[in-house]
Structure formats: C-alpha cells, structure tokens
Amino acid sequence: MLTDAIEFSCPWCGEPNDVECEPGDAGQWVIQDCIVCCSPIELRLPLVADDMLIVQREGE
Numbered sequence: 001m002l003t004d005a006i007e008f009s010c011p012w013c014g015e016p017n018d019v020e021c022e023p024g025d026a027g028q029w030v031i032q033d034c035i036v037c038c039s040p041i042e043l044r045l046p047l048v049a050d051d052m053l054i055v056q057r058e059g060e
Helices: none
Strands: 004-009 016-021 029-033 040-044 054-057
Touching: 016 029
Parallel strands: none
Antiparallel strands: 004 016, 029 040, 040 054
C-alpha cells in the first residue's frame, strides 16, 4: 500500500513531526503524539493533494 509522509510542526513545542497517510485516510481526523514533547496533536488529513493539513492542539 502506498503511503505519503506529510511534515508539520508541533503546535505545542514547534518541533518537526510527520504523519503517514494512505489514500483512504483522506479527510479523517487523527490524534498523534509529538515525537519530542509527547503532547497530543489533532490532525485533519487533506482530502486532495492540494489541500493543507490542519494541525491543532487536542481539545482546541
């Protein structure tokens, strides 16, 4: 299965992270912990390649 890695900055500490997504994951919300500070991050995966990844602190 093909996956794409999307890089983003943690909204808590600012460190770079990435999320792996498959074509079937488009538009879904996922929660991933930061690899540096371990804080939970909510991510909305893009629907199409031109969409932006939405990144926010969990609960905001």
